[in-house]
Amino acid sequence: MKWRRFAIASGILAFLVLAGWWWQGQVRQREAWGLVRKALQFQQEWVVTGQARWAFREMQGRWVERQGRISLSGQTLQVHGQGAELVCRLAGCQLVTKGMTSLRIVPVSAQRLPHAPDRWSLLRRSYRVRLDEASEVAGRFVQWVQLAPRSPNAFARRLAIEPKTGMVLAQEILDRDGTVLSRWEWVKVSGKHRSHFRLPTSGQESEGLREGISQWRVDGFVPVQRVTARCECCSCGMTMQVIHATDGVADAAIYFPTGTPQEHGCPYCRLPQGAPRATRLGAMTVVVISVPRPIVVIGDAPSETLLRLAQQIAQRRP
Amino acid sequence: MGWLCRLIHQFLPEAAAGVALPPIDWWVRRHVAHCPECARLWRQHERLTFWLQQASAERATPPDDLWERIASRLASRGLFAPQPSRQMAIIPSWQKAMAVAALGLVALGAWLWWRGAPSSPPTITIAPPDAFVTAVLHQHIAVTAPSPFNNPTFTAGMIAGGEAR
Numbered sequence: 001m002k003w004r005r006f007a008i009a010s011g012i013l014a015f016l017v018l019a020g021w022w023w024q025g026q027v028r029q030r031e032a033w034g035l036v037r038k039a040l041q042f043q044q045e046w047v048v049t050g051q052a053r054w055a056f057r058e059m060q061g062r063w064v065e066r067q068g069r070i071s072l073s074g075q076t077l078q079v080h081g082q083g084a085e086l087v088c089r090l091a092g093c094q095l096v097t098k099g100m101t102s103l104r105i106v107p108v109s110a111q112r113l114p115h116a117p118d119r120w121s122l123l124r125r126s127y128r129v130r131l132d133e134a135s136e137v138a139g140r141f142v143q144w145v146q147l148a149p150r151s152p153n154a155f156a157r158r159l160a161i162e163p164k165t166g167m168v169l170a171q172e173i174l175d176r177d178g179t180v181l182s183r184w185e186w187v188k189v190s191g192k193h194r195s196h197f198r199l200p201t202s203g204q205e206s207e208g209l210r211e212g213i214s215q216w217r218v219d220g221f222v223p224v225q226r227v228t229a230r231c232e233c234c235s236c237g238m239t240m241q242v243i244h245a246t247d248g249v250a251d252a253a254i255y256f257p258t259g260t261p262q263e264h265g266c267p268y269c270r271l272p273q274g275a276p277r278a279t280r281l282g283a284m285t286v287v288v289i290s291v292p293r294p295i296v297v298i299g300d301a302p303s304e305t306l307l308r309l310a311q312q313i314a315q316r317r318p
Numbered sequence: 319m320g321w322l323c324r325l326i327h328q329f330l331p332e333a334a335a336g337v338a339l340p341p342i343d344w345w346v347r348r349h350v351a352h353c354p355e356c357a358r359l360w361r362q363h364e365r366l367t368f369w370l371q372q373a374s375a376e377r378a379t380p381p382d383d384l385w386e387r388i389a390s391r392l393a394s395r396g397l398f399a400p401q402p403s404r405q406m407a408i409i410p411s412w413q414k415a416m417a418v419a420a421l422g423l424v425a426l427g428a429w430l431w432w433r434g435a436p437s438s439p440p441t442i443t444i445a446p447p448d449a450f451v452t453a454v455l456h457q458h459i460a461v462t463a464p465s466p467f468n469n470p471t472f473t474a475g476m477i478a479g480g481e482a483r
Contacts, residue, residue, distance in 0.1 A: 002337060005332055008328060043466030059446075079474055119466070229461075242457070242461050244461060244462070250467075251465045251468055253462060255454050255457070275443060277442065277444070279447045279451055286447065286455065304442070307442050
């Protein structure tokens with residue numbers, strides 16, 4: 001009888017300890033999700049300018065580091081850095097890159113797909129969150145938050161979020177074995193400006209692409225938007241349909257060349273041929289397939305995931 | 319009878335026997351002082367404790383052939399057949415339930431592990447970016463520019479860095 005009472009008392013104590021431990025975990029989870037939500041809202045509303053540093057791992061494993069200055073004059077975002085000169089006109093999101101290749105591709109229209117889930121609900125469904133250490137980035141106090149994918153077919157991320165504002169001051173993308181693939185961080189923040197990144201919207205229905213896209217779902221990636229883009233750097237007349245899919249954090253864009261291009265020497269006209277192949281710059285992976293038709297998938301995800309995405313879409317799309 | 323009385327009844331035998339922990343003993347006695355029903359049970363336990371103590375003081379020693387006689391009588395009535403081992407039969411049902419639950423947990427864990435294991439990766443060759451890929455990468459900066467966790471600046475920086483190589 002004595003041991004029975006002792007077992008009951010121990011059981012109650014163990015239950016209370018477990019309940020307390022679980023409750024503390026829940027509170028930390030809620031805090032972490034709150035920070036991520038704040039960061040999401042901040043990144044959607046504001047553009048930050050200042051000095052930044054970015055680094056990525058090459059395919060051969062070499063670590064490349066760069067530093068640059070980001071400024072905003074009127075509606076134009078400019079990036080000046082080692083090996084990168086970028087001018088992005090925010091209103092139409094027209095991109096001009098200097099020092100890379102002479103190329104001018106203009107998004108013509110963009111449509112949010114019907115029934116596309118919002119990014120927040122996708123994020124909650126695809127990732128687990130955990131509070132990591134607190135530190136200082138660009139002279140500001142930040143809390144590191146780790147977003148671990150629920151599926152093994154995506155990369156994990158660490159975000160350094162300023163709790164006061166929700167500004168993301170640094171970000172790391174990690175491979176499945178924990179290797180850092182790419183990292184960026186602000187060295188000095190000069191200011192923040194209202195974001196005007198809006199792709200030109202259109203209500204047009206065309207090429208039957210819209211039909212059935214909403215049902216595509218590969219490894220947690222859900223299509224949310226379709227963009228039509230046109231090459232304007234030559235008279236090749238090349239257009240592309242771009243389906244933008246996301247799992248809440250990572251983005252994958254699926255590019256379908258449409259029409260028959262006339263080769264005019266611009267790189268956009270040279271459609272891929274041969275066996276499936278992948279290219280990786282840090283976490284950004286490009287997968288190209290040419291059979292049954294040319295498709296390019298770019299995203300922050302493992303090449304196997306993007307290849308599956310490309311193959312499934314190639315089979316479904318007439 | 320309230321929930322407190324039911325809880326007190328759990329600890330009452332130990333407290334009455336004088337072997338409970340001091341705070342439990344104090345708590346039980348305090349409750350018994352103003353609960354007539356528990357007080358009645360307390361007195362019964364006190365009496366029982368007293369009798370048990372008396373009985374243990376004058377414990378009788380059973381004769382050596384007691385067990386043989388009981389076994390032979392039971393066997394004659396067909397109630398008892400000596401068996402080499404009855405360990406499985408005397409395992410309480412709660413232990414069996416625990417064993418089944420543990421097996422179930424192991425099976426669930428194995429299933430989850432199997433389900434979570436990455437499927438065999440499709441074959442793909444790694445190649446440096448060609449002109450077409452580079453062009454699409456540039457377009458990608460514009461397409462993902464409004465995405466909150468994809469800073470176009472850094473995307474451009476990475477692409478430029480990759481091209482420079």
